[in-house]
Amino acid sequence: MRSANRSDGRDGLPAFFWAAAPFVVLILLWQLVVELFDVSPLVFPSVPAVLRAGLDGLADGSLAAHVGASLLRVATGTALAVLVAVPLGMAMGTQRGIAAFFTPLLRFFSVLAGIAWIPIATLWFGYGFGAIVFVIFNAVFFVVTYNTVLGVSTIPIELRRAAASLGAARLAIVREVLLPGALPNIVTGIRTGLGFAWRGLIAAEMIATSTGLGYMLFLARDFYRTEVIVLGMILVGAIWLALDRLLLAPLERRTIERWGLVRPT
């Protein structure tokens, strides 16, 4: 029993332990180096200094405000992108003409997705919420569109034909066949897109706003607050990992289990 447990003990608590262990080692090493070489806090902070910065931020509410602002932008930009990308992907996946028109455009603009839009976004929307949401939108939109097209194209033609010959009209086929059939791909697209969006967000916030994690990082540099910079970097990574592992990955897995196609033999 016990040895069997050890051999496949990569789920539950053991899995978490194995994932956390390298970080614990890294943190210990970090503190050791800072103490051994007496590193100046202007170059790199000590572990306690970062912890203190985190506690201070929690106490005065600034940390929650920055994280909240960042998450709200990501959520808004992603929601808008999905609302536009899924219908466009559906249309492209079913209408050859629409696909032929949009595919080259999407290829071109997907290269630009992300921070390349910041200059023009700030001209259009000013510094703040609008510009950053626009950057997020661009990061998510193209990959979700692409994945929706991919998802629709994986649906066997027989399923659409079956629905049509059972009396489903065009819209009903979209709702009952194309959308559920493409859903696993759409969710994968959202997960990938959010990864791009999160990276883009931090960059955009350094330039185009006065709240958010990216801004917090960039502002701290002006005051040589290395402990705040490192705290921000840790948060950027940790929040994404938590979001991806605890929310997106389970959602993707469940979608594939529930809606995933099992191909006819």
Place this chain on the structure above:
Amino acid sequence: MKELVVENLSKVYFDPRLGERVTALDGVSLRITPGEFVAVAGPSGCGKTTLLNLIAGFLEPTSGRILLDGREIDGPGPDRGVVFQSYALFPWKTVLENVAFGPRMRGLPRAECEARARRWLELVGLGHVANRYPRELSGGMQQRVGVVRALANEPEILLMDEPFAAVDAQTRMTLQEELARIFEERRPTIFFITHDVNEAVFLADRVLVLSKGRLREEIPVPIPRPRRWAALVENDSFKALVGRVLQAVRTA
């Protein structure tokens, strides 16, 4: 009553692999009267699936017409139920939801759709899997659901495209007998495509032999119903008819 009439039907399409135009169907005419079971037999590539896809409205003819009850068909519709070789069940719907799909698309109240679906599932002994998903069922059971899904929508004609080709031989015979039983009890109109000559003779009132896009021969099957394999395998007139169809398929 609604009669299916196919008049001088042709289908030519461009095959990108061969780089040339291919004639899949060449002037096919036929007539199926209500309550009749017609099978089309022929080797692969003879155009039989194209013929079914045209009648189903999945493809458009190059020339000729298809009339159901005197009206020319225009695209797929619930008056022509289709059973696919690949079953084509919606994997994200339960068995019950699959069977209730057609009635629901016609706007019937949900409770009534489900009651009807349940009745049909009971009829083929699938009541106990109503809440399972298709992937949890064997191939034979999935195709039973496929047949019942088409029948529950009460089509004028049932189009079956090699429906039992993907299941094992044992299950295939069971499914054939079940279909024969349903046909004997309810007399739906059935248009059945197969490359299996035994299957065609066992099930049909009439076997049409198709080859290279043309109808070559029409062979009536005057074997009385009910038909069961146990009685027919050694039956001389059955064997003679199979021989006749087989010869027609091979010489056509």
